[in-house]
Amino acid sequence: MDTSELKAASARYPKPPDLTPAYGTAGFRALADLLPSTVFRCGVLMVARSLKGGGNTGLVVTASHNPEADNGVKLVDPSGCMLEQAWESHADRLAAADTDEVVCAAVQELFRTEDIPYGTGVVMVAHDTRPSAAGLAAAAVAGVIALGGVAIPCGLLTTPQLHWMVRQANASAKHDEGAYFGALADGFATLVGRSPAPVQAVVVDCANGVGGAKLRALAERLGPQRLPLDVRNAGGAACSGGGLNDRCGAEHVQKERAVPIGCADIGVGGRCASLDGDADRIVFWTLADGGGMTLFDGDRIAALAALLVRDLLAALPADEHTPTVGVVQTAYANGASTAYLAGLGLAVVCTLTGVKHLHAAAEAFDAGIYFEANGHGTVLFGQRLVQRLHELPDDCEAARDLLALESMVNQAVGDALSGLLLVEAVLRQRGWGLAEWGALYTDLPSRQLKVRVRDRSVVRTTDAETRTVAPDGLQQAIDAAVQAAPGGRAFVRPSGTEDVVRVYAEADTQPAADALAAEVMRAVHDLAG
Ligand code: 16G
Ligand code: ZN
Numbered sequence: 001m002d003t004s005e006l007k008a009a010s011a012r013y014p015k016p017p018d019l020t021p022a023y024g025t026a027g028f029r030a031l032a033d034l035l036p037s038t039v040f041r042c043g044v045l046m047v048a049r050s051l052k053g054g055g056n057t058g059l060v061v062t063a064s065h066n067p068e069a070d071n072g073v074k075l076v077d078p079s080g081c082m083l084e085q086a087w088e089s090h091a092d093r094l095a096a097a098d099t100d101e102v103v104c105a106a107v108q109e110l111f112r113t114e115d116i117p118y119g120t121g122v123v124m125v126a127h128d129t130r131p132s133a134a135g136l137a138a139a140a141v142a143g144v145i146a147l148g149g150v151a152i153p154c155g156l157l158t159t160p161q162l163h164w165m166v167r168q169a170n171a172s173a174k175h176d177e178g179a180y181f182g183a184l185a186d187g188f189a190t191l192v193g194r195s196p197a198p199v200q201a202v203v204v205d206c207a208n209g210v211g212g213a214k215l216r217a218l219a220e221r222l223g224p225q226r227l228p229l230d231v232r233n234a235g236g237a238a239c240s241g242g243g244l245n246d247r248c249g250a251e252h253v254q255k256e257r258a259v260p261i262g263c264a265d266i267g268v269g270g271r272c273a274s275l276d277g278d279a280d281r282i283v284f285w286t287l288a289d290g291g292g293m294t295l296f297d298g299d300r301i302a303a304l305a306a307l308l309v310r311d312l313l314a315a316l317p318a319d320e321h322t323p324t325v326g327v328v329q330t331a332y333a334n335g336a337s338t339a340y341l342a343g344l345g346l347a348v349v350c351t352l353t354g355v356k357h358l359h360a361a362a363e364a365f366d367a368g369i370y371f372e373a374n375g376h377g378t379v380l381f382g383q384r385l386v387q388r389l390h391e392l393p394d395d396c397e398a399a400r401d402l403l404a405l406e407s408m409v410n411q412a413v414g415d416a417l418s419g420l421l422l423v424e425a426v427l428r429q430r431g432w433g434l435a436e437w438g439a440l441y442t443d444l445p446s447r448q449l450k451v452r453v454r455d456r457s458v459v460r461t462t463d464a465e466t467r468t469v470a471p472d473g474l475q476q477a478i479d480a481a482v483q484a485a486p487g488g489r490a491f492v493r494p495s496g497t498e499d500v501v502r503v504y505a506e507a508d509t510q511p512a513a514d515a516l517a518a519e520v521m522r523a524v525h526d527l528a529g
Helices: 004-010 036-053 085-096 100-113 133-146 159-170 177-192 211-222 250-256 298-314 335-343 355-362 383-391 397-408 416-430 434-438 474-484 510-528
Strands: 028-031 057-061 070-076 122-127 150-156 202-205 229-232 272-275 282-287 293-296 325-330 347-351 367-371 377-381 446-451 460-462 467-470 489-494 501-506
Touching (some): 004 036, 004 100, 036 057, 036 070, 036 085, 036 100, 036 133, 070 159, 122 159, 133 150, 177 416, 211 229, 211 416, 250 282, 282 298, 282 416, 293 434, 298 377, 298 397, 298 416, 325 335, 347 355, 355 377, 377 397, 383 397, 416 434, 474 489
Parallel strands (some): 202 272, 325 347
Antiparallel strands (some): 028 070, 272 282, 460 467, 489 501
16 A cells, blocks of 8 residues: 555644544544644545445534534444444544554554455545634545545535435435435424414524524425524524524533523523534423423433334334334433333333444334433434335325434434424424423433543443442442432443543432432542542
8 A cells, every 4th residue: 555645645734742632422522723633534534434334434523512612523434323433443543643654554554454445435524613614624635635535525514414414325315405404394394294383483592503504494495384493593693692502502501501692582481492513412491480491301302202103103004023112311311201211111221321322222123212311312213114114005194204204303313403303293293382291201300510530531330331340439439329319310420522520410309419419429539539
């Protein structure tokens, strides 16, 4: 393999000497200024992945809900899903190479160990709205070209849009942005039928990110008569004082339970939603009578999705194979939501945090619903079920609705725009408002805290992060604290995206949940600090 071109190109993207980038929960993230070498090398990597997987791959420059000065890169496999986990170590090795020679050696080693055929890999490259994003996307393109690949510049896209496009492209299906909006809008139109649109527009806080412009385009495609939307914090000229993810967006709303900026005029009971900076998460919220916020998080979206899927599958004609349905959550799912889903008679599975883990577990079902409490999730339909739905007669309404759902809900990854339509469709079909949605179950009071420690990797977990195996004594301390709290549950895990250990606690009352979280935090300080 002649690596002279790669070496010369790599020299134009030198790695800062002290930087050892690590592929985190969903890719690389750092201050944007530190990232050109990492992104260049990811471009190189995704050419190799394309050659190995025999299809287009994708790369999107974004740091999701992180502050505007940060950036990052998310990598898309030929399936449209996130990069195969076995390749994360290849990404680490390449990103951490100290010299251009080591970069070339790492690439040669990769081709050898993975037995990659030589050829022309194709990488679709997109980016979010960060000021640093276009420059970093150019670094990715340079990386693609340096390994003899073809880069398809896709410009400004939400992360889920790029995942969707890669998946469609490799299925030789239409994969332009118009096709994406069409899939979502047509699916929604079928699901809501002729039922009248709500009088009150849904207010959507777009975190001043890429979701703003994309939601506007989707709204236009849907038409106000189908779904009236009031788009806020759309970025650019419509930016209401804050920058990207600054005091707004899904992460802010879910973690702080605070009304986003630009939404101060929202009245009690208004139906609102917040996206994150790259529009792969959505949570709903409203203002309660006393002024407090009521949050409708990913767990609650999963409950609506589960009701819809369960009922539609039950309405299909009997078949010798009854489709399996499962809901996948993480340890962060509120205990009340887990109990509710189990009560519906559905399989409920708990996995590690991070979409890649939930997605993989959901694929085991004919219909797999997964949502993280933070609002990232989707509904996956297996091949066998989709084929059966296509074979059923045209007048089978349940089959028609399920196929509409499959088209509306991004099959590659969680998508805030799909999530918005999913919630609206289910509420509309049932004639429900937020009150009925909220009444499905009552959340157990919970508290999340972060602890800064010297080295968060000393905390090691097992059983889908619900228990710790290190450091010594920590799990015993957590068990003792949980025992003392009525209805208590608590766990800790090292964050995959921030230099902190996260603490989660829930209990029968808010003071008890707060006290349990504080007690567990103390134990982390004492034993892992
Ligand atoms: C990333 C993950 C998200 C996870 C979060 C956990 C994807 C696309 N995103 O944002 O799923 O909930 O990390 O962050 O996988 P943490 O490790 O800092 O708690
Ligand atoms: Zn995101």
